[in-house]
Amino acid sequence: MLSPDSRAVAMDLLKPPPGYRIDRTVLTTYSLDLEVLLALPLAVLAQTDAGVEQLLLDPLMLLEAIREAGERIQIFVDEAGIAVPANGRALYGALESSVHPVKAPNGGVFHPKVWVARFVHDNEPPLIRVSVASRNLTFDRSWDIALTSEATPGKKTIAASKPLSDLLRRLPGLGDETLEDAVIADIQHLADEVQRTAFPAPEGFDSGLGFYVLGLGKQRAHWSPVEQATRILAIAPFLSDKALQKIARLASNESLLVSRADQLSQLETDLANDWSVVQVLSPTADVEAEDESRLRPSGLHAKLMVFEWGHRATWFIGSANLTDAAFTGRNVELMASASGPKGRPGGKGIGINLFMESGFQSLCEDYQPAEYAPEEESAQEAATKLKQAREALxxxxxxxxxxxxxxxxxxxxxxxxxxxxxxxxxxxxxxxxxxxxxxxxxxxxxxxxxxxxxxxxxxxxxxxxxxxxxxxxxxxxxxxxPEERIHHVLRTLIDSPERFMQFLRALLGGLEEIAGLIGDSSGQTWNFAGGQGLRGEPLLEDMLRAASRDPQRLLPVRRLIADLRQSEEGRKIVPDDLYVVWQVVDSVLNDMEAQ
Incomplete structure (x- = not known):
């Protein structure tokens, strides 16, 4: 379970294992905060533990991280899910190639929250990590849940992993945007490997992970996670009468429901007829946002179902609320499942009682029904017009x-x-x-x-x-x-020789060394005439090494220097003695391109 103050979860889910580096990743989300996305490439690829707010203070380093990460991170978000940031930033333009709005084929919303990352190692086979969560790529301060697993692809198709693979394959075709061939090829390759990967379940489960994707085929009468159970625990923030009734009727003995009071009060059904216990989060569990200047969603946001029968239990974790839109396939949803022994009090297991007694029960209290006060007619009319205008837009x-x-x-x-x-x-x-x-x-x-x-x-x-x-x-x-637009974004951030040298240092050192630049207040200056400045090594030697090993890394330098040298102001940022050093490197690049 993810508490509201777990801000580093997104970064942790994509941090490479020791000795590995991230090769590519696909993220799906219903809603997206672009400020989170600005920080993600640097925090993940540079493997820094700096907070999001601190990372945003250095847009120069962010831009270089985004440049290097652009081909490795692809985000698919519901077409209406991009939030309006609190601040306008030219840097948002650098994210455009990674963000892809998509639609649910059956008219609902695109709602899955799954991250699939591929990590590579010089001496080991690739590693595939999947994270299925209820948390969006936002600054929400809610109680959420996430499940993470990783494994190496094998040679045979794994039936349990095929639904996740199929979702990846479908993603490029769910939007109106035409993706680049290279991006589509990378996603298809990742889907192929996912289909051959048996993902293990967390400790306490004895099955592998299975995946269920809703909403990519025709709408169904109603998805049933299991055929029958003795006990059920269902946790979700959003509800509908029909879905609740169908889930509750799967239990032959006891059913427990945890949701939000405002949602429970709007139901027409008599909860007592279907659910043995109905609870909500205690007010003490709702952590207030530290930044009071910006309202962030909070409260319960986790989606979880646990079904017990005999001595075993099966968990379903993911994006689906207990609503008809989710369970009939109007929305696109993804759920992961795993099974294991439910266990006994005081022992080990994954049963409902053990989960509730491990700490979650202390966050809950019994729901006290309150009369639902519908909006006034004028407010309902306004809400209807807002929805109509949104659909028209x-x-x-x-x-x-x-x-x-x-x-x-x-x-x-x-x-x-x-x-x-x-x-x-x-x-x-x-x-x-x-x-x-x-x-x-x-x-x-x-x-x-x-x-x-x-x-x-x-x-x-x-x-x-x-x-x-x-x-x-x-x-x-x-x-x-204009093709040079991102280059101009970069130029607005490089306004001094010192900043230019920082940019070179980032390019030559790679993202693994960028983290050291965050918060650097040493005030160090650079001696251009001596060609020194980068960790005490000659600047020329560093650039020649980069040109021979990874010439693509220096192409932004070529474009930037050519642009800066065209004006008197720019020649102050790239003075003559530094330009002489660059000309030597540029001639090497030209020779390599000619080969």
Missing amino acids: LGAELRVSCRPAEDDWQMAVQGGIALPQGVTLTAWPLSLEGHQAKEWQDGVSWYLPIARLTAFIAFSIAVDGHDERLDLAIKLPVEGM
């Missing part, structure tokens, strides 16, 4: 177009949106702050420097006469985006 064929203007670039968002009457829509690029939003009138445009161009557009939907609003960010197709 997601269904509109919007595009971003970029074209050079006199001093800057004109970036326009164009397309028709059939908004309900009485609804106001505003939009702004995520590279800008929200106060620079403009009201939608058959399109909207801004004049921006090249570094601020982006495919991520924020939208805010408001209903006239009501305070409620709905904010979401969408990654839109782009026409005319």
